[in-house]
Amino acid sequence: YQDDGIGDLQFAHRDAELFADFLYSPAGGSVPKSQVKLLINGQATVSNIYLAKRWLETEAKKNDLVYFYFAGHGDVEGSIYKLGYLLAYDTPFGNYLNNAIRIEDFNIMANTLSVEKNANVILITDACRSGKLAGSDNRGKALIGEQLNKVEKNEIRMASCEADQDSEENVVWGNGRGAFSYFLLNGLKGLADDGEKDGVITLQELSAYLAKKVPDEVSKITQKDQNPVSLGKPNKLMAIVNDSILKSLATQSVISTTSGDLSISRSISSEGAIERTSMQKFLGLMKNRDLETAIDFSQLLTMSADEASDFIFNH
Numbered sequence: 001y002q003d004d005g006i007g008d009l010q011f012a013h014r015d016a017e018l019f020a021d022f023l024y025s026p027a028g029g030s031v032p033k034s035q036v037k038l039l040i041n042g043q044a045t046v047s048n049i050y051l052a053k054r055w056l057e058t059e060a061k062k063n064d065l066v067y068f069y070f071a072g073h074g075d076v077e078g079s080i081y082k083l084g085y086l087l088a089y090d091t092p093f094g095n096y097l098n099n100a101i102r103i104e105d106f107n108i109m110a111n112t113l114s115v116e117k118n119a120n121v122i123l124i125t126d127a128c129r130s131g132k133l134a135g136s137d138n139r140g141k142a143l144i145g146e147q148l149n150k151v152e153k154n155e156i157r158m159a160s161c162e163a164d165q166d167s168e169e170n171v172v173w174g175n176g177r178g179a180f181s182y183f184l185l186n187g188l189k190g191l192a193d194d195g196e197k198d199g200v201i202t203l204q205e206l207s208a209y210l211a212k213k214v215p216d217e218v219s220k221i222t223q224k225d226q227n228p229v230s231l232g233k234p235n236k237l238m239a240i241v242n243d244s245i246l247k248s249l250a251t252q253s254v255i256s257t258t259s260g261d262l263s264i265s266r267s268i269s270s271e272g273a274i275e276r277t278s279m280q281k282f283l284g285l286m287k288n289r290d291l292e293t294a295i296d297f298s299q300l301l302t303m304s305a306d307e308a309s310d311f312i313f314n315h
Helices: 012-024 046-059 103-117 130-134 145-154 179-191 203-222 243-247 276-286 305-313
Strands: 065-071 074-076 084-086 120-126 155-159 200-202 229-231 237-240 252-258 261-269
Touching: 012 065, 012 120, 012 179, 046 065, 046 103, 065 103, 084 103, 103 120, 103 145, 103 155, 120 179, 145 155, 155 203, 179 200, 179 203, 179 237, 179 243, 200 203, 203 229, 203 237
Parallel strands: 065 120, 120 155
Antiparallel strands: 074 084, 155 229, 200 237, 252 261
16 A cells, blocks of 8 residues: 555455456356456556446446456445445555545446446455445435346345454465455365255355355464355356366475474465464474475375374374
């Protein structure tokens, strides 16, 4: 962020880049790069974001699928209306009117594309206090008749947390990610496929997956509350599972050693961080041992999380 009064985020740019990568992949629809506007860090100014919004409004055609994804800071203004804002790179600290991204503006964009072009619109925000996306800043609730039917049928809103909560990021998720964005992509890639394992991800399945994983993981790592919010038809199709991409979510363990002392830089499964009690046990078992001779890492990386855990504790 340009203004020193707004604390920088470590991993928001990675969240945006990896979401774009998902869209480029078969699981995300193999979207051509020419159809994606990716604004990272200093590119994500108020002006550029609103220009990209205008591009979406101009280019979207009937039955198109339109995404708006934002990872960054969010806030709520101090008036009685408590309007929600997304903070752009050049937003001044505490001065949001005409200097930040109004969540209401993107809700209105979604309503307009839904009603006038019959486009399908998915709004996703990974930002503090972004629950406003599905709450009081959603003017679509005031529509009636055919317009309301189109809005309810065509639109999906997903926010990383409720309007009074923070959106957490940490190195334990995906080697540095926002918790919501990390589990969002894991869910879309197949881990949210529940019940019959039918190879498709619906909004209901994705919402249920996020409602469990995000609060549990955030509470465990940061001791804070974070509850994702979603709005839309439960049976709305969100993704089709690609087998090769799903397989890529296999267990990953990255362990580094420095001067004979053990330091854990990352130890996760596709479902999140290992329990801290297990980590403590691992540290106790491995202290003062030579990892390279103690563990066959080539064998370890082919195992499931449970198999790897048993292997480590049995050696």
